Amino acid sequence: MVDRRIRQELASTKKEKPAPDQLQFGKEFTDHMFIMDYTPNEGWHDARIVPYQNISIDPSAMVFHYGQSVFEGLKAYLSPEGEAQLFRPDINLKRINNSNERMCIPKIDEEFALDAMKELVALEKDWIPEAEGTSLYIRPFIISTEPFLGVAPSHNYKFIVILSPVGAYYKEGINPVKIAVENKYVRAVTGGTGEAKTGGNYASSLKAQEEANKNGYAQVLWLDGVEKEYIEEVGSMNVFFKINGEIVTPELNGSILEGVTRSTAIRLLEHWNYPVSERRVSMQEVYQAHQDGQLEEAFGTGTAAVVSPIGQLSWGDQHMVINEGQTGEVAKALYDNVTGIQYGTVEDPFGWITKVNETSVVEQ
Known part of the structure; x- marks a missing residue:
């Protein structure tokens, strides 16, 4: 059973947000991040939202030597009503588990991971830029962290989600x-x-x-x-x-x-x-x-x-x-x-949009 509790540690100081016309892809990051750990005995555990920070990892961690890692990329958008929403996030989470299978990484609980992403986006909603074409990029990723130089699947992992406000990809229209x-x-x-x-x-x-x-x-x-x-x-x-x-x-x-x-x-x-x-x-x-x-x-x-x-x-x-x-x-x-x-400016006939509930259910 996955422990569905997410503890939360809020940042004591907040970063200054970049101007919408100065946004560059993957250069700025929000105040908080999500982390969850994996060990064979406990499975995926200790889900937490913490201030954005460096992670401490052993130099012999297997990700550095054998590249056992996966990642995803999706975005949060602001609707005309000011609601935060995600586009087909269930497909991204299904795909990260397909990648996990290929890379010998333990699968994550997709429903819980979606709840965690929504919780993180809700907390950081004011980081979603309002200018046309801008959005909040979401990068979930998993790295192998066991300190071991043998060529084998790692026993330990970290699942992390970070967020980055990004500008419009096409500032002057689509150019071939x-x-x-x-x-x-x-x-x-x-x-x-x-x-x-x-x-x-x-x-x-x-x-x-x-x-x-x-x-x-x-x-x-x-x-x-x-x-x-x-x-x-x-x-x-x-x-x-x-x-x-x-x-x-x-x-x-x-x-x-x-x-x-x-x-x-x-x-x-x-x-x-x-x-x-x-x-x-x-x-x-x-x-x-x-x-x-x-x-x-x-x-x-x-x-x-x-x-x-x-x-x-x-x-x-x-x-x-x-x-x-x-x-x-x-x-x-x-x-x-x-x-x-x-x-949210065109009808969604396929049910692809997932609304982000702004009411926090995270344990303090």
Whole structure:
């Protein structure tokens, strides 16, 4: 049984909140954080909300040496009525447990974790910025903490949730980006950890991203790690193509992360009666569609940007300009509707919004 009590220790002094127009992603953090520990004898225990602070951890903690960790990312939004709300948090918590399974980390109680996140957001509600397009980013993560240099699953863990106010991703409207198709480096392979949200996947992507940035590209389009022929993700986002009226996205194959925004986009597109296919998509197919004038749109989906239109794809010596480098109608509709539901300005027909109750039930 999970001990459902959460003790609370309030910060004695409060931080100065940044101006809404000065917000940068992941630079500022709120006054409090949530922590819960795991040991084999007690399971997950000692749930607490405490002042944001450094954590003390042994230099031999296994997370530093073998990378046994998982994380998630979601946001809290302010509705027009001033209510704090979350967007599909149950899916994030289900996914963190899927990642836990792959990384040999004990699963968390998803219902209790949601209660803890809501409690923390309620406490920090005045940190949710009010300016258009801004939000409070929520980062739950789990690290292995056992002090041991043997290669094996850790016995001890910490589950932590921190919050960060973030600015609007698009300050001047959605702008399509230039993407380079990556032919040298590999992000993940089927049977590896690509379908888990774990730090190593992101570390392995940095070199390709760095080289793409130097050449004037915003990100890379990842191909499969075996044949280097089939499309997987774009940067750290899922990717979609509109080809001759059909919306196509790579099927989940064990190396692709199942994005919350990905599943949201698919559900909305089906709701709008677009033909949607989840299948293998080769770079050759996309190139041929462009040659035939049938590549109508391309875009990525993810928590930070929601939708990121692709204006140009570079594949070797081939430079494919998509939709004249402009944002397509599907990408724009998805962005407007998803963000509208998140902020409470568009009807939520799917029950995706979770309200944050401002009445604290936390034990003092």
